[in-house]
Amino acid sequence: MPTWELKTDRPTSCLQAFLLAKTFHHSYQSPLTADRYEMASGYGSLAREAIVLLDRFSAGRQCLDDFMEDASKDLQIMDAMHKKFILDVVSGCIENQKLLDVVIDVFYGQNWKCVSRGDRSQFVIICYLATFSLDDLGLQRFSIIIRSLDIKKMHTFLTFFFTNLTTWIQDEWNTIYDAAHVEKHLISPLQRWRPEIDILMDQFAVKISLGNQVKKSPSKTTKPQEFSFTKFPHTRPRPLPLPELIPLQEKSKPVPKSTYKSPKEMQMMEEIKQKNHQKTEELLCQANTKQFRCVNPHKSETTKSVLAQINEDLDSKLKFNSFQSSGLPSSNKNNMWPIKLNNAAILRQGALYEREVDEELQRMERLVEGAREPSSFLQWQKEMRDKDLLEELASIERRRLEGRISYEEAAMARTRLIERNQKTAQLKKEETAQLMRRYAEKRLQEEKGLRDLVQQVAEGHKNSKAAREKLQKFKQSIVKEVAEQRRELLRHALEEAQAELSRKFEVIREIHAIESLPHLRVRNFDYAESAGHELLGEMSLVELKERLALLKEAQQTEEHEKRELILEEKQNKKQLLLEKLDHINVHTRALAQASASRKEERKARLAVRQAMRQDESVLALQKKLEEKQLERQRLKQSESLKKKA
Template sequence: MASSYGSLVKEAAVLLDKFSTGRQCLDDFMEDASKNLQHMDTQPKKFILDVVSGCVEYKKLLDIVINAFYGQNGKYLSRDDRSQLVIICYLATFVLDDLGLQSFSNVVKSLDIKKMHKFLSFFFTNLTTWIQEKWNNIYDAAYVEKHWIGPLLRWRPEIDILLDQLAVKMSRGSQVKKAPIKTTEPQEFSLNKPKPRALPMPELIPQQERHKPVPNSTYKAPKEMQMIEEIKQKNHQKTEELLYEANMKQFRCANPHKSENTKKVMSQIKQDLDSELKFNSVHSGGRPPSNKNNSWPIKLNSAAILRQGALYDRQVEEELQRIERLVQGAREPSSFLQWQKEMREKDLQEELAKIEKRHLEGRISYEEAAMARTRIMERNQKTAQLKKEETAQLMRRYAEKRLQEEKEMRDLVQQVAEGHKNSKTAKEKLQKFKQSIVKEVSEQSRELLRQALEEAQAELSRKFEIICEIRAIESLPHIRVKNFDNTETAGHELLGEMSLVELKERLALLKEAQQTERQEKREHILEEKQSKKQLLLEQLDTINIHMRALAQASAIRKEERKATLGFRQAAPQDERVLALQKKLKEKQQERQRLKQIESDKAKTSEQAAAHTVRHTGTHNKKSSEEKNWEDLERSLERHIQKEAPDVVSQRETLKT
């Protein structure tokens, strides 16, 4: 047992030597150490890791004792003994209550007895003197006295007994007689040829481990990207087809023929009527031909198969009931069906007449809207002509006002030319104004600098307070509680309180119950799937039979439709449709007449524009006179600036 404790302490000393405080993180180092100690059991591994982490955490306290001990007995100690002494000091100071005296004595006896005796006697003799004083400089004195010095003083009698035992072992070891030293006897020198050295066995060449093959997914693009590209290509092709179709087709707003939508509606109405009239033709034929190689046009899921099977079963029941009624003496509703067919044909003709009527009404409303647009354009042109006349009057008034302002400007220029002698007074006033502006700017800048300095000082004081708080928090001791028993409860006195062992056991039982329940559910699901599969196969057989019967009925309907195709023609036009067509022609003629009137007005407006071009010469003359006046004003300003350069220009005085 003692040898095992000694090996654990040596393992911990090796790990402690490898750790460097300033260059490594403790958490990363402990993770690497736990990976290296995976071959050991959990309890020794936990002991080693706890000892190393504790020595690193309390390094400052332990270095005080070890450095002083090396200062007195450094001659008799090697550098490798330092880590062992650090571990013994940590165990005696912090872990002695948890470890127990017996385990601690086993650890001490497994190492060098002489060194351990000297260190423990040095540590416990100086514990209450200078060691306690230096520890008080690092931590709070009350905390040191309560948690470290007090427990060590309580263990002092047992430690004294351990030191006496170590001293007895040391004295016994010194009294053991040493074995006589054997003297070497000289041998004659042999001049024989020495045997050649045997060739060493060649070392085995280490074989390189086979690398794992690269997965195929590394070199393949994901399927989603390929699917997205295919969808994009399909959408692009579809848009090109739609664009081509839209460009090729003509506008159908004024087309007298029926639109495609109208034709589709008419064909759908006819098909609905045919299907309603032929609902009993399925059972009128003979036995349908057998088709063994039946291929389904679409893939049905289970819900569709069951729904289709239920539908066919219901149809079979209805047909059986109809046959029973016929056997009992009921009549076949053939005359009623013929009357129903005639009435529906009549309704269809009325529906087609309504559709044609709506089409003609839409075209008439389009023609009326076009005529209304032309009337609105004429009204807008009249209002625009009135606006042009009003703007021309305003321009004439503005020209007169401009001539009046030019006269006033010339008078002002003459006054400035006469009063250029008073320029010195204006210059002095301008200089005083500039000095006052500079003084105000300098005062504002000084005020801003003072405010910035006060804000910087306040920020520095706030940061200094935060740093002091952080340092005070870091100086607090870190208390570790390591007492934990798996079989004991937490002691909260709750009704359902359990220990960790009981909790694990109950969780294991619950897991087993869940597994059995899951297995039973899986078996039940498999049975249901098998029964459902059998039901679907039966329904597929019935669907296949009915599909063949429906195919034969559809072939008979096609033949009847071909026979009655010539009978059905377009709906006859009634009086309302003819009246609407006549009204549409009148609206079109009226629209053509309005277009002719607009073209005549455009020709007259072109002639008027040619007439206005001739009268633009007079306007050019007026603009040339205005330019001459501006040139005269500029030359007069240059003359004044040459004679008195400090005088403010005419334009600046007018602006102020």
């Protein structure tokens, strides 16, 4: 592994080392102002936060999206820019893990003695920043991040990285991504920063060597001093007063999360506003499209069918008690029960019918004892309901006829509006036709000028065309010669490969012949003797087979008994279900007869209602509606005559 050579001489004494470190510190930090240095110095703490987060992810092995959401919640108190920097660095390291592991794994393999496994996240983040974010960070911030970590380890890693960048690292990256992409987006930016990185590495090397010298400097020896009467040892300077202890401030309570969240009511109001706005836009679009659809006064067949369907639906809404029943279900002799029920449904239905029978018997007993039946009150209640229903039907019919009348009036107003719109549209069409005529004349003049220019340029290109054809023929001849030479080389290589393959086949055939020789093995085994291991449950193979046969026979008899018991239970259950089904069938027949009688009563009642529905106000509204329809037909006929004229 090549090492970096220091461009400065080693200092010969501690004083020279101190002065050299001072000058290095001032020369490096002189371009930064005070405010900018404070901003840049925070990147070291941000890098350490990112290292902690990356360690947590590699230890947890969880999903990247969930991990980033948890991390953003933990860093909620931090500034938005700092938080974004940390999350971008961590997510970038995780997404490009395959690319970064190529460098880190080989680095650990070569420097396993001086580097611990706990520092892997540091090297991953430094490698990511140097590869992908060096242009955005700049050299000053990048150097501050390196200073916040262990300089010696970072110096070792960066020298290793930039030394092997264009050799095996580039080859490994080419296997992951396209070679052109690696050269353009990864290698060339790092090569552009290479001179400045070399200077920075030299400065770090000087600092590391100075630190090693200070550690290895010999201890100072005490020198004896002569006694002097002129100096008084008791006159000592007054000691400096101890500074007062600074009182510790109480920890401030963290701001609750509810202060950063907007109330739910505002969000709900915004959603309602958006829905209302979307609904109004849809209604406006529908109104505009319907307006232009009404330009054609003659309705199509589909429109007429839709209108007829709407009228039928409105009429059907007024028939509350009209039932469209298909009659009683056809009785099938083969199938006793038309609906297939499961066991639970059969038992439940049987229990319900038994309960109804019990209730009916109790009611009959109460009537026998002298209780009264509320039949007269129910009859009066039914008559009053019929009367209210007739009044409601008359009011609904009046409302329907009023709506039809207003619809006819609106249709007549719409036809007048269409006539006015057609006149304005005709004027606009004439204006646009004049404008298009002028535009076509202008385009014809421009195309004529362009044709003249193209003809002049084509005459200038005729001479260059002949030279290009000669060059093309020369290139084709060179390509043919190269192809013939390449074909000859490939033929020689194929012959050599076939010879090598035939030799290998011969060797394999000899090995197979040796392996196919028979191996005679004599094996005597007594099935009646035990193995002789002196165990408590040891037995021979014959005894083991006999015991297994007896055990199998016992299991078969037990299974046969269980099967017979299950069949008996099934038979009892089936008999119970058949009885329940007979009971249900009797009840269904009775209910069908009762529903048929009720239906006949409803039909008779409905005929009476239809006779009473013809109200005077309804008849007047119907006459008014017929007059409006006749007036609208006259308008349509006059419009059609105008169009024909």
